[in-house]
Amino acid sequence: MKFAQHLKGLKPHPRILFNDEELKEMKTRVADKKLESSIDFNNLWYEILELAESYIAEKEFTVVYPSCSVQLTIPLPLIQLEPVGDPPGYIDYPFWTMYSRAIEERIRVLSFAYGITKDKRFAEKVKEYLLALSSFTRWFEFPLRGAEGNLSNAHFTIGAAIGYDAILHTLSSTEKDMIKHAILTKGLQPFRIDFNNHDSHNIIASKQVAMLIGSLAILDSDCKDEVEPFIFNSCIYISNYLNSRLMDPDIEGLLYLNVAARHILMAVDTYHRSTGNNEFLQHSYFSFLPDLFIYSLGTGGKVSFVNFSDSFYSLDISYLMSILASKNQNRIASWYINKFSGSHLETLFHTNNLPAPLDPEKYYGNRCANIFSTIGWASLRSGWKDHDHLLAFNSSQSAKNHNHFDQNNFILHVAGEWLISNPGYQDYVEGPRRDFTIGTIGHNSMLVNDKGQSQLGKSKFVDWYSSEYYSFVSGEAAGAYDKSISQWERKIVHIDNSYYLVIDKVVKEDKASVLSFLFHTTAQIYAGDKTLLPGEKTAETHITFVGNNVSASIYNCYPKDIKISVEQHKGAEEYGSYLQIVPQEKEQLQYLITMLVPEASKNEFAYSVNRVESQFHIEIARQGITDHILVNENRDFVWQTSSNGEIGLQGEQSWISFQNDDRKLSKFSVVNGTCLKVQSDYIFQSSEEMNISAQFNDIGAKIQLELQKNTQISLKTAQPTILLVNSEKHLINYQIAQEMLELYLEQGLYEIELFI
Numbered sequence: 001m002k003f004a005q006h007l008k009g010l011k012p013h014p015r016i017l018f019n020d021e022e023l024k025e026m027k028t029r030v031a032d033k034k035l036e037s038s039i040d041f042n043n044l045w046y047e048i049l050e051l052a053e054s055y056i057a058e059k060e061f062t063v064v065y066p067s068c069s070v071q072l073t074i075p076l077p078l079i080q081l082e083p084v085g086d087p088p089g090y091i092d093y094p095f096w097t098m099y100s101r102a103i104e105e106r107i108r109v110l111s112f113a114y115g116i117t118k119d120k121r122f123a124e125k126v127k128e129y130l131l132a133l134s135s136f137t138r139w140f141e142f143p144l145r146g147a148e149g150n151l152s153n154a155h156f157t158i159g160a161a162i163g164y165d166a167i168l169h170t171l172s173s174t175e176k177d178m179i180k181h182a183i184l185t186k187g188l189q190p191f192r193i194d195f196n197n198h199d200s201h202n203i204i205a206s207k208q209v210a211m212l213i214g215s216l217a218i219l220d221s222d223c224k225d226e227v228e229p230f231i232f233n234s235c236i237y238i239s240n241y242l243n244s245r246l247m248d249p250d251i252e253g254l255l256y257l258n259v260a261a262r263h264i265l266m267a268v269d270t271y272h273r274s275t276g277n278n279e280f281l282q283h284s285y286f287s288f289l290p291d292l293f294i295y296s297l298g299t300g301g302k303v304s305f306v307n308f309s310d311s312f313y314s315l316d317i318s319y320l321m322s323i324l325a326s327k328n329q330n331r332i333a334s335w336y337i338n339k340f341s342g343s344h345l346e347t348l349f350h351t352n353n354l355p356a357p358l359d360p361e362k363y364y365g366n367r368c369a370n371i372f373s374t375i376g377w378a379s380l381r382s383g384w385k386d387h388d389h390l391l392a393f394n395s396s397q398s399a400k401n402h403n404h405f406d407q408n409n410f411i412l413h414v415a416g417e418w419l420i421s422n423p424g425y426q427d428y429v430e431g432p433r434r435d436f437t438i439g440t441i442g443h444n445s446m447l448v449n450d451k452g453q454s455q456l457g458k459s460k461f462v463d464w465y466s467s468e469y470y471s472f473v474s475g476e477a478a479g480a481y482d483k484s485i486s487q488w489e490r491k492i493v494h495i496d497n498s499y500y501l502v503i504d505k506v507v508k509e510d511k512a513s514v515l516s517f518l519f520h521t522t523a524q525i526y527a528g529d530k531t532l533l534p535g536e537k538t539a540e541t542h543i544t545f546v547g548n549n550v551s552a553s554i555y556n557c558y559p560k561d562i563k564i565s566v567e568q569h570k571g572a573e574e575y576g577s578y579l580q581i582v583p584q585e586k587e588q589l590q591y592l593i594t595m596l597v598p599e600a601s602k603n604e605f606a607y608s609v610n611r612v613e614s615q616f617h618i619e620i621a622r623q624g625i626t627d628h629i630l631v632n633e634n635r636d637f638v639w640q641t642s643s644n645g646e647i648g649l650q651g652e653q654s655w656i657s658f659q660n661d662d663r664k665l666s667k668f669s670v671v672n673g674t675c676l677k678v679q680s681d682y683i684f685q686s687s688e689e690m691n692i693s694a695q696f697n698d699i700g701a702k703i704q705l706e707l708q709k710n711t712q713i714s715l716k717t718a719q720p721t722i723l724l725v726n727s728e729k730h731l732i733n734y735q736i737a738q739e740m741l742e743l744y745l746e747q748g749l750y751e752i753e754l755f756i
Helices: 002-007 019-031 041-057 095-117 122-137 154-171 173-193 201-220 222-246 254-275 285-295 320-330 331-338 345-348 432-438
Strands: 060-065 072-073 369-372 379-382 389-394 409-414 416-420 446-448 460-465 468-474 486-497 498-509 515-521 524-527 542-546 551-558 562-565 577-583 589-597 606-612 615-622 625-632 638-641 649-651 652-661 664-680 682-697 700-709 712-717 722-725 733-735 740-745 748-755
Touching: 002 254, 019 095, 019 345, 019 733, 041 095, 060 095, 060 432, 072 486, 072 638, 095 122, 095 700, 095 740, 122 154, 154 173, 173 498, 201 222, 201 254, 222 254, 222 285, 254 285, 254 320, 285 331, 285 369, 285 379, 285 486, 285 722, 320 331, 320 345, 320 468, 331 664, 331 712, 379 486, 389 468, 389 486, 409 551, 416 551, 468 589, 468 664, 486 625, 498 515, 498 615, 515 589, 551 606, 577 589, 589 606, 615 638, 625 638, 625 649, 638 740, 649 652, 700 712, 712 733, 722 740, 740 748
Parallel strands: none
Antiparallel strands: 060 072, 369 379, 379 389, 389 409, 409 416, 416 515, 446 515, 460 468, 468 486, 486 498, 498 589, 515 577, 524 542, 542 551, 551 589, 562 577, 606 615, 615 625, 625 652, 638 649, 649 664, 652 664, 664 682, 682 700, 682 712, 700 748, 712 740, 722 748, 733 740
16 A cells, blocks of 8 residues: 555544544434434434533543452543552553543543534533643553553543544644644654564554554644654554454454454544545455454344453444444444444444445355354354354464463353353453463363363364354364373364254373363253252253253263263352363273253253264254264264164265154255265265255255365256256256256355255
């Protein structure tokens, strides 16, 4: 990008939070109650106005730090916060981060209110904050560290830039010079330590963004030479950041991704508003970003997100979605705004020109599973409706400071409740709560001889596949442990949007090593009709986690010789209990197969498991349906058969589903296969290994194909009258004697529909 060329077209003030055209549009939106939207913009405006009025009237405000049980009262007019002193167990606790965010937020709301109303009272309050900040000796908290590792100087710089830009014409020459000098010397110049620093850490990203926004606010002819280097450095960082996010495996969790993404979006939005250039906004990363959040969104009417690494179930992503909806016309972001952020202040700030919302099932075309292989996260879900469920799985290479020792960990959300859970944000005070929140013991992972993982990251996805009714992902996490194991591959299979199989394969260095598999919950734990309390054991292999309104079942399918107990981590009892499953076999190669049923039914699932070396035949009976899962855990292309010999597969794995009333084949999937045979019928044959999923009904079939090579395919079906391949009519080549549809297709992805 030609940054210097873009600056030649620099727009006049205001250009940071809004421009004159956007203010005009917002006034229209607030005044027009007939706008075709579910969002009440008029009511939102009055909420912002009321908030701005409260900011004018307040004599003090409070900043709450729940992690260390501290609350600060900040008197007004503002003066620089004196050192607070570290809470017990902390070193350099960052009190200024939330303090500076509270000030930035007040300046932003007051600036917006002034822009809409031109009420001088709002401008005067903004000026009061700006002059106070200008009198601070510094905008970073820890003098010895300077701007290193401090977020406060980023928030102060952004807040000062927004306020200065919004009320510039109300300031005297002396006031302008004082504030401008403060932004340059207290904000921008300390950021020089981050010139050419391209770390994706959220603090670095925030400072680089503040560098750009602060520079664009004060860039004029009299300081062009001083300010432009900060702009160019920040623009290069943002360009590299956006490119690397599509290839880099690092992720600090959704909380810090949201922090970084919010700031990056703030910067590119400001760059567009200031220069008229939208190349940053159109980057492909901003098409990927909303998908990760939407696929990590829980079900039910309340917003809840996957809390891998240092994160929380509750996140505010309104800013992110507002910008992507309004500026990039992203319809899934618009759906989120309309469903969850209609009463949020960000919705009025940043949702001009919203596109029509499109719900996830339509937007993603019923692709309810998504494998984010680069970062090692997977979402296997039944949908986004209130009654749906989500299993999120991570096996990641990321080893940042906010990551945990939690590889091959998963959590389960069912109809609004987290029934298999994570502790979320780590406790930084040494002791049992820290051990639990950051360690393997607090996650749905595995212990070896009561020890957890010793390395952050060191894991990755090794195989995956997704289709409408059958999806799986396999993670390899042995590298996260010491030398006690040489392999731990965990495969999670989602079948028919109904239940999950968790297949663990562990190779131990010592046969006598003891493996413990953990399933955490804050729900009640039942074995049959009995409540299991911490310290109790059970011989039952069907365990139920019962939440407030829904429940989930855990079936221990293989091996038979296991010990099951309920435990709590002493000193971290508030995080709930966990089910511990310990196989008793003393084998170097150890398997564990667990079935998870998201919504427990009065009709129990029946199951059987047959193993021949690395090959498993798992039969599941459920509510009028019988499923057969054939899996080769060596992940090789081999011939496999069911235990009764009726099903044969040439491939890696398959799922075959029959209706019990007529024994009719209704659905099947085959991964890396060339042949599926049921009794004497070949259901399909192909010339090359491929992935196939099919659903049959009375009027025809729907088939998904993934072909790595040009492939000849024969498919057992009644003679079709219409054949659609990727929605286009296709020539029908049907062998009547064999009752086989013949297809020749080139490498690629195909959606096939046939009607009989």
